[in-house]
Amino acid sequence: MTVLLTRDDDGVRTLTLNRPHRRNALDAELWEALRAALVEAGDDRSVRAVVLTGAGGAFCSGADIRSGAGAAAHPLDRIRPLTEVALLLHELPVPTVAKVTGVAVGAGWNLALGCDLVVATPESTFSQIFVRRGLSPDLGGSWLLPKLVGLQQAKRLALLAETVDAAEAHRLGLVTWVVDGDKADAFVDDLTARLAAGPPVALAQTKALLNEGADRTLREALASEARAQAVNFASTDASEAFSAFAEKRTPGFTGRWAVPRSTTGAGRSEGM
Numbered sequence: 001m002t003v004l005l006t007r008d009d010d011g012v013r014t015l016t017l018n019r020p021h022r023r024n025a026l027d028a029e030l031w032e033a034l035r036a037a038l039v040e041a042g043d044d045r046s047v048r049a050v051v052l053t054g055a056g057g058a059f060c061s062g063a064d065i066r067s068g069a070g071a072a073a074h075p076l077d078r079i080r081p082l083t084e085v086a087l088l089l090h091e092l093p094v095p096t097v098a099k100v101t102g103v104a105v106g107a108g109w110n111l112a113l114g115c116d117l118v119v120a121t122p123e124s125t126f127s128q129i130f131v132r133r134g135l136s137p138d139l140g141g142s143w144l145l146p147k148l149v150g151l152q153q154a155k156r157l158a159l160l161a162e163t164v165d166a167a168e169a170h171r172l173g174l175v176t177w178v179v180d181g182d183k184a185d186a187f188v189d190d191l192t193a194r195l196a197a198g199p200p201v202a203l204a205q206t207k208a209l210l211n212e213g214a215d216r217t218l219r220e221a222l223a224s225e226a227r228a229q230a231v232n233f234a235s236t237d238a239s240e241a242f243s244a245f246a247e248k249r250t251p252g253f254t255g256r257w258a259v260p261r262s263t264t265g266a267g268r269s270e271g272m
Contacts, residue, residue, distance in 0.1 A: 001019075003017070003018055003019055003027075003030040003033050004017060004018060004030060006037060008046075008047075010193065010196060012049045012050075012051060012189075012192040012193070012195075013041050013047045013049070014050075015050065015053070016054065016055050017060055018054075018055045020054075020055045020056025020058065022061065022064055023054075023056070023058040023061035023102070024055060024058050024108070025060070025062060025063065025108075026060060026063050026064055026107060027063075031081040031082065031085060034085055035084050038050075038088035041092060042088065042092050042093060042094075045200075045255070047094055048195065048196035048200055049095045049097065049192045049195040050095070050096045051097045051099055051188060052096065052098050052112070053098070053099040053100075054100075057101055059103060059104040059112060060108025060111055061103050061108055062108045063082075065133065079138060082138055085111075086110070086139050086140040090114055091208075093200075093207070094203070094204065095116050095117070095192075095198075095203060095207065096114075096115040096116045096117070097115055097116065097191060097192060098111070098112035098115035098118045099185075099188050100112050100119065100120040100124045101121050101181065102123065102125070103124075103125050103126075103127075104124065105126070105127045105129050106127070106128065106130055107141075109126050109128060109141075110128075110138070110139035110140055110141040110144060111139060113141070113144045113148065114140055117176045118174070119176065119177050119179055119184060119187060119191070120175045120179070121178065121179060121180065122165075122166050122178060122180065123166070123181060124165070124178075125165055126165075126166075126169050127162065127163040128145070128157045128161055130158065130161065131158070131160075136158075137158055142158075145158065148173055148174055149172045149173055166178045197253065199241065199251075199253040200237075200255035201232055202238075205229075205231055205232055208228070209225060209228055212224060234257060234258055234259050236254060236256045236258040237251075240253060240254075241253075
């Protein structure tokens, strides 16, 4: 069975965790498939948004502790694939959406929290289950939770390992939207269509600025914003947006580089 399904539709790449018999628990094969898929999505300029979801009515029940894969390896080696996936997801230069149906537990919940936006259904449930397994949070949970809900609520979720429903997760700011199950697919399709139609360079710069801003001083953030705007103005999207506004039409964003190259300069570069 293919443990990760990939589907492309008008610039939106959907990655579906496909181990429904284990509620999409992440074993070594799925970790590697997800890592490779995120690398590929980041390198593919035709991908404008990524959806992460699970098959069979569950999002992800966490790491598959029953698989026993890599049990003889050092713990630091076993945790490395999780670290790589968390960083790839966080730094992916396109917007990411977690579509959560059913359970999102432990590393599975942190996988959803690592996405830029989270869509859940009323039936979705969440838990930082780690301490019940004699473990502490991984896949970025210790970094993500305090930033999203504050230190005290993060401690509540991690130390008590409570199961919270979608309404509570939404109240805490851990879910962006709660949508009825029969409407979730259409909602995510509309959401990602809007993201995919956006200016890719500006969206990438915006995502990076917001991710980095929480750990920077105002002076550092302003310097980063200035550099990002220089990158944005070097694409055709900025001028296209202005033209579309003036002409009262929908802009067509491509992310293409707009700065003309000197023939002489190009020749020198090619000769080096």
